Amino acid sequence: MAKAKFVYSFGNKEAEGSGSMKELLGGKGAGLAEMTMIGLPVPAGFTITTEVCDLYYKNGKKYPAGLVEEVEKHVKKLEKTTGKKLGDPSDPLLVSVRSGAAVSMPGMMETILNLGLTDKSVEGLAKKTGNKRFALDAYRRFIMMYGSTAMGISREKFDHAFDQIKETVTRKRLKLAASVKVGDTDVNEDELGALISNFKALYKKEIKKDFPQDPIEQLWGAIGAVFGSWMADKAITYRKVEKLVGVKGTAVNIVQMVFGNMGSNSGTGVCFTRDPNTGENKFYGDYLVNAQGEDVVAGIRTPIKLSDFEKHDPKAYKQLCAVRKTLETHYKEMQDLEFTVEEGTLYMLQCRTGKRSPAAAFKIAVDMVTEKLISKETAVSRIKTSDIEGIFYPAIDKSQVQQLKSEFIVNGIDAVPGAACGKVYFSAAKAEEMADLNEKVILVRKETSPEDVGGMHAAQGILTATGGKTSHAAVVARGWGKCCIVGCEKLEIDYAKKMFKANGITVKEGEFITLDGSSGNVYKGELKLVAPKLPESYQTIMKWVDEVRTVKVRTNADTPYDATHARKLGAEGIGLCRTEHMFFDSEERILAIREMIIADNSQNRKKALAKLLPFQTKDFEGIFKAMDGYGVTIRLIDPPLHEFVPHDEAGQKALAKAVGKTFEEVRQRVEQLHEANPMLGHRGCRLTITYPEILEMQVTAIITAACKQTKKGVKVYPEIMIPLVVDAVELALLEKQVRKTADAIIAKQAVKVTYLVGTMIETPRAALLADQIAGHADFFSFGTNDLTQMTLGMSRDDAGKFLPDYIDENKAGVFRLDPFQSLDQAGVGLLIKTGIEKGRSAKPSLKIGICGEHGGDSESVKFCCRAGMNYVSASPFRVPVARLAAAQAAIADKASAGPGVKAVKKTVKKAGPKKEKKATSTAAKKTASPKATTKK
Template identity: 50%
Template sequence: MAKKAARAPKRSATPARRAARPSTPARKAAPRKATAPLRKSAARATTTAKAAKYVYSWGAGKADGNGTMKPLLGGKGANLAEMGRIGLPVPAGFTISTEVCTYYYDNKRTYPAALQAQIAAGIGKIEKIMGVTFGDATRFPLLVAVRSGARDSMPGMMDTILNLGLNDETVIALERATQNPRFAWDCYRRFIQMYGDVVLGVQKRAGEDHEPFETVLETYKDETYGNGHLEDNKLTADDLKTIIDRFKALVKERTGKAFPSDPWQQLEGAVSAVFGSWMNDRAIVYRRKYNIPAEWGTAVNVQAMVFGNTGDESGSGVAFTRDPATGEKVFYGEFLLNAQGEDVVAGVRTPEAVAELAKQMPKAYKELDRIRKVLETHFKDMQDFEFTIQDGTVYMLQTRNGKRTGVAAVRIATEMVKEGLIDWKTAVMRVPADQLDQVLAPIFDRVAVKKANVIARGLPAGPGAASGEIYFNADRAVEAAAKDKKVLLVRVETSPEDLRGMIAAEGILTARGGVSSHAALVARQMGKVCVCGAAALHVDYNKRTLTVDGTVYNEGDWLSIDGTAGEVYAGRIETGASEVIQGLVENDAEAKKGRTFKNFVQLMKWCAEGTRMTVRTNADTPEQVRNALAFGAVGIGLTRTEHMFFEGDRIDAMREMILAESLEARQEALAKLLPYQREDFFGIFKELKGYPATIRFLDPPLHEFLPNSGDQQKDLAKKLGIPVEKIQQRVHDLHEFNPMLGFRGCRLGIRYPEITAMQARAVFEAAADANKKGYKAKPEIMIPLVGFKKELDLQVEVVHEVARKVQAERKTTINYSVGTMIEVPRGALTADEIAQTAEFFSFGTNDLTQTTLGMSRDDSGSFLPPYEELEIVKKNPFATIDQTGVGALMRIAVEKGRQTRKDIKLGICGEHGGEPDSVKFCDAIGLDYVSCSPFRVPVARLAAAQAALAAKKK
């Protein structure tokens, strides 16, 4: 980027401008000292042909952008412009649009030709509004903050630089103008540390446990005061000057170059670093977790600095218009006196609750409370905002829709409807569907927790209960979690580099930091249990120990944390059902009185009003059916009959059938299985209370039912009275090189139609018994793995024949249908033929994904992670439907199926049926229902309602 000619802005004595400019006891009208080399001037730029607009300014009540422009300006830039438009006190600044980020990566990290002049013009506008000059070495200089601003908030993932514009000359001007040496040199120290880390790459090397600048700082404190943990605000101006010299020496040692003194060069480096941070490791990991496309890019915001570190009449804070953990309507947040904003979120000092500000700075608190109400009324959502108080005056630095827990999301949405801020449709759209899991998450067992020992207390930052083995390092936490261990990540304070460990952990525990620290913000968004600022904890990273009141806990020991109460317990505590499950599933009267329960029930009622698709459950037992119906399921989308063969003595009858060498012997074994299956189906029909049940006939290959170990084979031979060699031979005969594509599904029924006949008889006899008792059974028999119409025809013929016999024997009529799973590509491509026979399709997307992509769900772990990192696949296709590939086959099957049979019923029963994005895709292609596991039913119901409401809005 080119740079701008030095020029002094026009001065203004308007009250608005006086209020906006920094407090400067001595403001001399001396000419600004020019910086070399000369920059292109904004005036010159305006004489050239009109270029695309890349820079959007705001300030003095005016703005080029507004809150609707998040795709172009990012969330931060759009909301800063919007706050300026509605009259809130926002320091002047400008946004470099996300289009520049896209250009930057598409063009080998270069910039559009017009950008340099537009940045120069943007700095000129800030100078004019704030009444100070960038790079001024003779009076109060303009200093700026350079921050990222993605379309979707990514807290802590990308880079920020504060106090940019300071050098050995401007720091003296700042000291002289403010008559506050400590403030000036503290700003300079912070700037060198941030810039050195973010822009110059002075970062931790292999084998180093601490950041190099922190090591220099702590070493100085220890040498000078004998206390490496002395708080930074206790350092004097002379201390800071010495530290700055050491910081510069560190930069020279690590980079081979002196720290840059030219403010324009500093700005150029900072902008490039922020754009560059869009592709840093932690940002990529975060985007992958939250499905944020890389092509969105980030904006860069350049804003005039205001200062919370000028003394005890100044401070910085982060606040929320409601409690982001519980959703309670209270002014919630925290602040630090004599501090800049990064101190609050970094967790290096434990801040005070914002309520304390009412005592220490009542005027500032009153203004913040007014702003809080304006923000909620205007944005109509809970806001997370950052503020700085400079010498008693409040400035707004950012606002965004606040990250919240699932419990808080449901409460805020339902209560905002009652308050008249939003309607019920907006409330449904407002709750992230995948956050409902948090509402259903376990809590500590009431009896067990009373017996547990509280060893420390901190701030409740992420509600819920978690027990796990403690790990003090993100990498080791990831390794432990990969071995199926329950992990608690314990840190003094977390940083963005800990993101992978936070994702792997059950819960997060920190010794420092408040409810707006990095740990708290990220934990709330992830739905992780979190306790922050537990000051009694003493973490020794080198020894890998945690000490509390003299008791030492080693890495790998168990601790438990309650993120609702902020309590830390020794050992492992058993968990119990959430309030919602206690109320709905267990019918607990006390739980039904709870606010969370009532809010959840209200949200589900709205979902029922707004949805088009219904939600069924995948269930194999009456208990699973009962649970799912309590959550609002309206039938079964998948009963896996093979699961019924593994209980008790049934497996022996199943094995006897597999080992049979004649039709008669097989039928004899199947006769033993018939009453078991009939009993199971009856129990399911009874619990369904008239809702339909899709029952999949035997699907897995037969070898899965036979024992593999020698001892188990001997036991079976003895039980059945046959030679063990016969079992060994049968196991050998059934061995398949690729069982997923082998002798299974409808192929079993075609080869052994007696298996299909037995299962059909069990279903129809159970249905007849259920009907007789008034339960109105509606079986839907599903034939698996069909790729040819003839396969289905043969199986349906068997089913209908058995139905005729049972209905004649029982003198009854059974309301049943027969359909198929679409789980192989040929089935989808020939759906028009198959629909001539099938009365319904249910997409088995687990196998359809495997057969379409040629990827094994069980064996893809070795290459899928790098595929996601390289964005070969945007999301794990076994977690979210691959809409381009698998989804295309589903669309074909829907279209062709309805061409043949207009009223064909269409659903999905793969694991994707409970994943929000997949549910929304199913709505888009016109499925009638989705089916998922019982405890995913609320998630699917909310996603289905959101899909229907979004479609109506379009």
């Protein structure tokens, strides 16, 4: 077996690797190799692969056999290429050491420059260059970088020592006033010599050893620091936040030093081939004269713009412009570049795909299609979910630097991005009341429940002390596109005193706070927000998206407002309308549903439900009107009844008085409704089997509204969905009741209405028995919220206590991603595919979609497309994300063009709208218009 290769050379017109080897060489190493291959000026060097990092940790922090020898071989090769040697007292070779994972990863180790300098070699560098100040400056930088980055000494201690020299010696020598800042370049040779002595003394004090004078010892110290940084807390945190899993580790890049600090005709810079903020096709970046790379990033000195660089050094600038053109043409993508100019000669130190603002992402993609650099499909594939989110959500104006520092209160979990300002209120009722008075409101709760939805809808943003990204607050807020921060554990809420405390700061009801849902930060006061502005390029990209995708995108919406808004965002119908949310819309409604629950016989229940009927009918009329021409899937009542009744004594007494019952009668009824595990209890279709009058009222409201709107010329396609079925017998009973009620109304109204009856597949048993259940269903909609809970045996509200360990690949590593945010494709996904296969084996025309929260997750949507669904349904603000994901899935399918893809496409086509007429009711068949059914 061939010996593993751990080290790859680059530079000096020789590259052992290439840009396609990012997984092995990391982003920096692959970029350096690729730039070498296409003839750009790259310093010589070599890359230690990411595989070494992986083996280092697997072997108990020991290097794999053969690595030391391979590195020594490449050091000698580098010495031969450069004509210099590490540690040479007359003309030393100096190198930089940099980390570089396959994915750009803030939090990794910073660069160590000038490695190889010692007390002896610094004298040789001074003589060789004829610039002693330059040599001493390089040495002080190296000691500081090695000491802080490789050995863990606080950088502040080095900065403090440097400031002392500048303030006590340099300022005095230059006779500068106290108001004039002393710059790094003002420090002369003697002062740098004294600083180096101070730095070495600091190093010995902290490390208990002298600063290493052996370059090879320095090199391995730096290599070890790079690998060590892979498991640093900040790097681990970043990978968790960005959901970066399966990345082997970081590579190590050892590069011949080129010096930007050799004088006024030298310098260093960072630039983008296009403006990363606006996307404009103009060179964007900074250049720092007489400086090394870290100076630009650290902001120690003020750089000049590239336009000024052109004036300062026209020749080097012209070289850089040629590189810009070469790299954009080669990669066909906006690039982020790092470069150094050494005495007029340009060297390229890094190239990578440049990070950009959401607005810039859309403009660059469209412009590159116009410039014929890329295809429309490539442009669509490059847009990320975060780009779309960033386009829509308002943000805090970051120019408020002082306020962001002084007004910070506390940090929580960033559940829904964007920003919101408003006055704090601690109850949903108060939030609604104040919102009705045109107040901007932030609802602050320990946690939220269905009873809070009115206040949540009225609020600008939501803040809770408990919960995770899939808690009730997060799910509802995400659906409405409202900024939301949850799990803010330091939040001490006192409902009685109407105030909260956090980190010693008290905020009372009625005072302003600002939420930054993108970071989880909470600020005191009303900070300025920047309103979202959709660029023209967004509309262009989304037009291309809709041309490419084959799967429809619907929305989860419960009100005419949400339906209208979702349609503006591109929704093609409603995949989930939750009728129970409508019950909380007013005091009259909640009282009517509670009266029905408290009723002790069918007659009284019907009497109470009759009060709800006109409300529900009106709601459905508005929704049908908003979705004119598209299908609307309406789920019948789902939650257990205990969620609708008050559980406190005051609330129960008020209810007793309102419905003419005694407090004891109400209290006993509420106690009877208590369930040990309500998620698995008396809910969903089980309620309508026990209380068929609920189903009758809701179906009456749906079909009556459909008839009324049809008479007004609105094209209405109701789809009545029965939730939580576990058996065909169960569905058959309820389907019969639905059709009996609906057909009677249609016949009486003498109007043409096409409707479907289907079910929500959200129990494992229903997925496994899908072929039997399909006999009584016109459509399936996978409710993946509950299907995930029941399949995993995990509560999405409680799993946050242990789920992080299940996702952390350094602990259990059971799941790649949070299964409540991104579909568990291996387990839950298998049930879905089984359900689809079985369902269509019994009824080929079966229409299938998804309506759980996963319908707005990019990776989950792509799975649904591959599985053969007709549509996905997402929260209104996630509709553009779902559209994009469906298009990207279609592009990927086209690229792979495998037999499985063809089979899926054939299945989707087979279950398309033209086949749906076979699945309608008898009454619908008699009245359905072919034109109407084909447009669904």
